[in-house]
Amino acid sequence: MxxxxxxxxxxxxxxxxxxxxxxxxxxxxxxxxxxxxxxxxxxxxxxxxxxxxxxxxxxxxxxxxxxxxxxxxxxxxxxxxxxxxxxxxxxxxxxxxxxxxxxxxxxxxxxxxxxxxxxxxxxxxxxxxxxxxxxxxxxxKMTEDCLADDRLLTAPQRVANYILSHCPNGSETFSFRLPFQKNVLAGKLGLAPEALSRAFSMLRPSGVVVKGRVIEIRNRQALEEF
Amino acid sequence: MxxxxxxxxxxxxxxxxxxxxxxxxxxxxxxxxxxxxxxxxxxxxxxxxxxxxxxxxxxxxxxxxxxxxxxxxxxxxxxxxxxxxxxxxxxxxxxxxxxxxxxxxxxxxxxxxxxxxxxxxxxxxxxxxxxxxxxxxxxxKMTEDCLADDRLLTAPQRVANYILSHCPNGSETFSFRLPFQKNVLAGKLGLAPEALSRAFSMLRPSGVVVKGRVIEIRNRQALEEF
DNA sequence: GAAGTTGTTTGATCAAGGTCAATTTCCGGC
DNA sequence: GCCGGAAATTGACCTTGATCAAACAACTTC
Incomplete structure (x- = not known):
């Protein structure tokens, strides 16, 4: 230091x-x-x-x-x-x-x-x-959000919510780049890295495509309904 | 009202x-x-x-x-x-x-x-x-404690911690009366009521006896080691 | 471009806890 | 003390996510 x-x-x-x-x-x-x-x-x-x-x-x-x-x-x-x-x-x-x-x-x-x-x-x-x-x-509030999400949502739902919170309003398709490694996102969402990977895979049929750190969403509504 | x-x-x-x-x-x-x-x-x-x-x-x-x-x-x-x-x-x-x-x-x-x-x-x-x-x-801090406990501990461990937090220091055996129904405690610990019941049952071999709302602890050390 | 390292994905297995149902116990009112 | 209702316990089954391992992809260094 x-x-x-x-x-x-x-x-x-x-x-x-x-x-x-x-x-x-x-x-x-x-x-x-x-x-x-x-x-x-x-x-x-x-x-x-x-x-x-x-x-x-x-x-x-x-x-x-x-x-x-x-x-x-x-x-x-x-x-x-x-x-x-x-x-x-x-x-x-x-x-x-x-x-x-x-x-x-x-x-x-x-x-x-x-x-x-x-x-x-x-x-x-x-x-x-x-x-x-x-x-x-x-x-x-952030901590309370995590606690409630852990208690109420499945892993894919938590990932879907995270993605949607990074989506500009009104965009049907969009992409963004994760500002950190996926294992950091896993920790943030209370998941093991393998579980995060599986969650992204489960979201694939709902139009979520993962390319390294870039997350591309092709069907916002499908994600909102997850 | x-x-x-x-x-x-x-x-x-x-x-x-x-x-x-x-x-x-x-x-x-x-x-x-x-x-x-x-x-x-x-x-x-x-x-x-x-x-x-x-x-x-x-x-x-x-x-x-x-x-x-x-x-x-x-x-x-x-x-x-x-x-x-x-x-x-x-x-x-x-x-x-x-x-x-x-x-x-x-x-x-x-x-x-x-x-x-x-x-x-x-x-x-x-x-x-x-x-x-x-x-x-x-x-x-209370919310963060819940989040961390949910993520790190099993149900019996969470119940054991709750019991220990109500135990006067230095007492090897003690009992206390829950200030609310068990289903409220279940919610507080992020469990279904059935899971709370099962957790109490799992703690029985460690000296925890449940009599309605009264919880009796017969072996504090066993509980601490749970 | 190759090699090595790290991060990620996928597979298999298992444990924990949720859900639903049935039964038992506890509690309050009479 | 009895009765009825609510709470709690227990059983069976299922889903979810952790863990461990193997394989693959991405990144960095040479």
Missing amino acids: KTLRLTSGDRAILLHSRFFSRLARATVEAILADTTVSTHEEHDVLFREQERIDEVFFVLSGLVRLYRLGKDGREADVAVFQRGDMFGVNAMFLNHRATANAQAAEPSIVARVESRRLSQLAAEETDVAQALLEVVCHHG | KTLRLTSGDRAILLHSRFFSRLARATVEAILADTTVSTHEEHDVLFREQERIDEVFFVLSGLVRLYRLGKDGREADVAVFQRGDMFGVNAMFLNHRATANAQAAEPSIVARVESRRLSQLAAEETDVAQALLEVVCHHG
Whole structure:
């Protein structure tokens, strides 16, 4: 892990993020005043479950996954964060304890902000507290969506939903490129990689064609009815 | 649904809740100034997924479950709230849209606070915003715990964990009474009621004895090793 | 272009849990 | 204590997805 400073490109990414986008420029500058940047190889662990963490994190590039470990060594992803996403913020309000392990799923660059600084600013400005609440509620909704999908849907249905969530409205046919490896998508959807492959195969008759990372949909309605 | 005012007993329940317990008395009074109370029969729906809600809710007695509906009519619980618990608060920060359906799982009494009032107070006092953040992060952790448990553990393991979380530290044998019907616990653990029954049966050799709602544990260590 | 490595797909098998039905147990009212 | 209704348990069967293995495809390095 190397420690650097923010570039102007990094700043632009952060300014467009969910957390920063609604904050006044002066507030943003105050938060980012001592931000550090770290680079991580794939598989690097940023923090572990139950560990004390005193920073909040933003993905500047790459991919970070949060996962829990079972007693048998198995891992279950509970969230995946891409460029611009904030993570680790809930620890500020949970006795500074991480609720999961964080690992770079690809080579990644991560910005870190001291949570003490963020707390002080949140105590001084309600906009900061409000922005934190929005991020934390958004994360909560994502987790709740996963839980409900796991409990209500089959693997092909979950994959169909994922595909449809990436489809522009009104398009009957479309294609998009997965922003990460298929085994990362499998983890995100709570599936083994083999099960994800099988799910894509089951969707083939409904017009889904897989070409490496590119997913092509030829019949949106068939997918919606899956 | 009948609409009433808070009793002093209701106030006591609220004052001990996670949200109110850290707030100054004057702040609490300001929040509770126009609180209403509603009573609900079992199966009453308080709000539906995607519905606009302009209140936050507290359980004064009974039980409220949040659930999502599948296309086939099946339901998946995503949270269960007991006396003192706050719920529906995340909607304040998610465009006032409920993320799940809320239903009384038993005859219940629920306090309602206008979320506009709460927003104003949160904007004026950082303690209120901080208390909201703690509640929302706690809810998020509960959901993440469920997701991880579903993905990592078998049904008997989930039941064993639930039992152990209700066991006083240091007790080798103990018993407790479930605060709700077994079918509610099944929903909470993401199981069909039959699967819960089977899980209890599988735990019998590990010293778990079920007598109606009373669960008796005869060998804590066996349970921990399950 | 070849070789090696990693990621993905497919096959076979098995375990876990859902579903439906029948039976038993528990609980509340009288 | 009895009775009726609801909840819970148990049995049988089926579906889904995990696991392990083998084969194939894609990507990177030389």
